[in-house]
Amino acid sequence: MFIIWIISLSLLLVYFLRIVSYLKGWNRSLQTVHGADDHKGISLVIPVRNEESNIDLLINDLILQDYPEELLELIIVDDHSNDNTCEIVRSRLAEHPGLRLLELDISEQGKKTALHKGILSASHRIILNTDGDCRIEKNWVSGMVKGFSDPGIRMITGAVLFEPCNGIFRGMQSLEFLSLTAVTAGAVGLKSPILCNAANLAYYREDYLRFTDEQVRLSESGDDIFLMLWLKKQYPSSMLFSSVHGTIVRTAPSENLLSFAMQRLRWTSKSRFYRDLHMISTALLVYGLNAMIMFLIIASFRESGLILLTCLIFLGKSITDFLILLPVTRHYGKARLLRYFIPLEIIYFVYVSLIGLFGQIFSFTWKGRRIPVGKQYKPLG
Template sequence: MTAFLLICSGLYALFTLTLWVVWLRMPIRDETMYRSDGPLITVIVPVRNEADSIFQLLTDLNQQSYRQFEVIIADDASTDNTAGIVQAYIRTATYPLRLLLLKDERTASPKKRAISQSIAIAEGKLIVTTDGDCRVTKNWLAAIADFYGKTGARLISGPVTFTSERSVAESLQTVEFASLIGSGACTMALRFPTMCNGANLCYEKNAFTEVGGFAGVDHLASGDDEFLMHKIAARFPDSVQFLKSIEAIVQTKPHRTIRGFYNQRRRWASKWQAYQSYLPSALAVFVFLSNAAPIIAVLGWLGNYWNGSFTVLTVGLKMIPEFVFLRQVLVFLQKRKTVVAIPLTQLLYPFYVLFFGLAAQSRGYIWKDRKLK
């Protein structure tokens, strides 16, 4: 057991330090923002009951410095005034804005359905997706268009973080989310993409069509972002890239209820068994075991199975490289004040990973007031 714990902790330390070096070597791309000859972009926003936030997003889009874009709001049978707010905004929007009203019918993946139907009527060469509760900078689309013009990437993943934290719980969510964004960015740079986020995702419409869209994964409620990314990466090697740009950062709201947080994390954790590539699945298992190692080490020390030095070594191999990496990602995401929450997150995260790793084995969760499998 001691050998197993040391191997897990040592490999995790090596892995995390590798991510840190890769992150540092990735250039921040904020040197140019505007391209007058850029492609037409279709921004797709799947929404359901976003009346409290959709107006702010529409206003952010109104202020974009890049003007070659259209917006499709795909309303999935909202029971609040989301559709009414969008319809009213159409009259004053300075960009082409369409409201796509979806039928209230049972489907395994409402979000994939919303995106697919929106792409069918999209006129843009590039598809950019975000969520109804997000906020974007005025140069968000300019940064994406500029990066696409320079790289020709078939899929571009952008940075996502949370809005201002109002509690310790929200700070912990910010740190955890930064780890996902940073890890996903670095694995893209290493040419084996694992994670991305649909709140800030861009891909060629033709690439979506050529890989068959969501066919093969449309029975899964989650994964409109990662499964598509894996399909595009398999079809077009080295065509998936991360846009490390401060102007491209999208902000979303943290969960302020335990129920909402639980169901989102259940939804995320449920994806790993459906990965067709072995690398994301292997990484998920590796992270699970690496987070189990410090818990086992502490329990073994409390039970006098090994001494404190071994326990400190096992825990330190995980926490020190992890802190160094997370700090860099948080600073880039303009979350320097949240760095102080890293140690507390590190203490709680192993239990969190184990809990949701086991919880994901059961099926079903509530999302947007719907029971999904």
């Protein structure tokens, strides 16, 4: 039992120190100067599949951007939608001189292929990405690209928030996603990024093309992460997190447990291909501590001497999590989501333990397609 105490308390201590470091990085990201307005040519590439419910609203947002039309190229790439997505886009093409629709050929398939096709056809050096199910503010483009006034910056990522976030299921998703935003910004602030989000991401076209020339497509999910890690090696300290409110991207949370599970399995499936020590250690630390809590709860039914340890570890982790969630929820005006903190903590260790395991052994469904676990690809291009 002594060994269990030592292992559990050691995990908690290391977890606490890691989260405190991200909190420091978060504060640094908030203090980062994002540069002055310097209008450059931007190619906004959006891969879509079956987005008829939102694509019209997104196009409205794109057309209303406070950015010179002649410098903004809007490329929507359709991945064999079987709804009215393409028809809606075609009906809007005349409303912006830079708006284009590309469609994948019969031999082409997948979000990564759609993204690659769009970037190959892009005219400008800076690539900006979002998703077809997102909403953006009118100064999103101008705000996101300000950081490129610094020649040392090669990638910029920003916050993605879930809305609406009413109700306990949506609220817990939103709160958990804010924790990922905090870790994203925190790691960037430490000059060692481990997360980014393709729904709010900017980078240089030549970097992407070099990356795809050198890399194998390792998973059906996660070229954004792998591009980020490649840039981290090629250009250390070259990533910026945009904390400006105008650069927030909003998307809807999952509507039910099945779609939520499929989304998380898709995200987790790529972890087998990570080689970055900081990313791996953080993932193992989070998984290890949550799995330990689950183990301690089960073991406490047979060994009552572990009940105190279980309570200490759970309470210590909860306090640590609250330390980083409090500032990030306040920054984005989402402090009311903290009402879901306790129920989220109660189920979080079960969720992380199961998804972390199942993501390595089960396939997932994305946009009506079944993706086998461990699926690999040859290099793009």
